[in-house]
Amino acid sequence: MERLNLCFRITITSLVFFLVPLLCSAQGNNIYVSSFGAKGDGKTDDTRAINAAVLSAAKNSAKLYFEKNKTYLVDTVSLVGTKATPFQKLEIIGNNANIKCINRGSNNVFKFFFVNGLSISNLNISGNKAQKKDGNGLAVYYSKDLRIVNCKIQDCKFSGILIAWVKSANVSKNLIFNNGDGTLPSDGVSVHSLYQGNISSNVIYNNNPLDTQDGDGIQIGSIKYGITGYYDVKSIQKIEINNNICYLHGRRGIKIQRSNVVAENNFLSDNAIGVSIVNGLDLINNIQVKSNVIQKSYKGITLDGGGKQNISDVNISDNYLLGSIMTDRILLQDASGIKIARNTFDRHRIKVFDAKKKMVNYSNILVSKNVQDVDSSQSRLVDLNGSVSILATKLPSVGLNKIENDAVLRNIIAKTTNYKAPINGDVFCVFNNAIVNRAKVVVSYKGTSTPYILDKNKILVIYSFENKLFSFRY
Incomplete structure (x- = not known):
């Protein structure tokens, strides 16, 4: 009986050593x-x-x-x-x-x-x-x-x-x-x-x-x-x-x-x-x-x-x-x-x-x-x-037929950004906040400052149309 138990324990132990690598591999290399x-x-x-x-x-x-x-x-x-x-x-x-x-x-x-x-x-x-x-x-x-x-x-x-x-x-x-x-x-x-x-x-x-x-x-x-x-x-x-x-x-x-x-x-x-x-x-x-x-x-x-x-x-x-x-x-x-x-x-x-x-x-x-x-x-x-x-x-x-002035193109990554848009001409900016959560972007346009809060990995597009400033957020 002891010999049987010993054999059983050896068999179980061998099985465990055999299965552990397989289980580790199955759970994701x-x-x-x-x-x-x-x-x-x-x-x-x-x-x-x-x-x-x-x-x-x-x-x-x-x-x-x-x-x-x-x-x-x-x-x-x-x-x-x-x-x-x-x-x-x-x-x-x-x-x-x-x-x-x-x-x-x-x-x-x-x-x-x-x-x-x-x-x-x-x-x-x-x-x-x-x-x-x-x-x-x-x-x-x-x-x-x-x-x-x-x-x-x-x-x-x-x-x-x-x-x-x-x-x-x-x-x-x-x-x-x-x-x-x-x-x-x-x-x-x-x-x-x-x-x-x-x-x-x-x-x-x-x-x-x-x-x-x-x-x-x-x-x-x-x-x-x-x-x-x-x-x-x-x-x-x-x-x-x-x-x-x-x-x-x-x-x-x-x-x-x-x-x-x-x-x-x-x-x-x-x-x-x-x-x-x-x-x-x-x-x-x-x-x-x-x-x-x-x-x-x-x-x-x-x-x-x-x-x-x-x-x-x-x-x-x-x-x-x-x-x-x-x-x-x-x-x-x-x-x-x-x-x-x-x-x-x-x-x-x-x-x-x-x-x-x-x-x-x-x-x-x-x-x-x-x-x-x-x-x-x-x-x-x-x-x-x-x-x-x-x-x-x-x-x-x-x-x-050029649109007055070229568009302003920006890709800015910053914790706090202050951007002053041109008074004349088109505005087109892309703010890409890839680093800091709740980053603040302040855009000044025609004497008015507008704050935007961007979560991490979010994008803000600012553009103007007929002398008004618009935003488009992702």
Whole structure:
């Protein structure tokens, strides 16, 4: 009996020693890039070490940690699964570490193929476009359940974030700027074939910003066929684009090229077009453009069905269209089933002249051609007769219609900020409080001082319109 009890105790003890490592592993591995030799000293090439750490974390469905505030030099960080054997669950926690690209070719700084459950947070990525190297900043292909939050991505040759053939994605609270070198169409967030997702509360600016460059703040591309089988392209779900700040892009603040999209509560400034709905591969329908502030663009909201009336069922309501250089604030072409209601225009605020100094008379809402079934409760509806179109050759040159003084652009992080706005000219400031909770911003304008209290990680936009100061907070 004693021998039996002894054997039982030995068996139980052995079982415990066998199970403990498995239980610890199951309860969540933590992997650190430093354990694989990454220095983070801003001098050492950490490419090999970080790639090894990423691969190990992906194989173990683990959390991967960078060291706080360190700077890692990398060529390309890459993780490639397959459709048959994708990686499952990888969480990368940046801890505000800096990834500085030393790309020797034209690859993306980070690229992931077939990685499901990928989460990336609090990572700062700087590209290498000054040396005409690297591609996109962070690119994810053929994956499910993507999350990119609280990252900063800048100075990449092409787009800041590229998402392609992904089933679901959450892209929020990122700062994305100064991407694109003009050689190819490049955006802050470039989306191709996304089944469903949310793009919210990002600050996106200065990506391919020149009027000769093709750059969008957020680009929602067409659904492409026959790639992964992750979803039925004919039953795509909603993409929500809300509470983003997008400014200074050569083309559009937001471009929509597929069905089932809501663009709501965004602040769009200094883009060629505020929101553009463009002909895609299929009929585009079920689009809502609501409660956006769109200012200082050549055109506010445009619909272009590409000559085939390929856009239908669009709701444009409760938007503020302010200070557009071209005063046809909403332009409709090759579309049907359009509802327009309760939009506010600053009609004739800016007088536009042609080359002979003759004032050009534009309309708030312009129907160009091939448009049917427009339902409008717009009290200031103008020129809805389908007989007027504006050719590019007739547009006034930039030099003849400048808005008085350039906009004031600021990105300020401070505990207490005092800002005195110019008496004359336009005001456009972005205050980004990323450090101190309950920071105080005092804005003085035309002799009046207005205090604003900002919680940590909140954003305040200050802009003027018709000599009045307005705020827009996130």
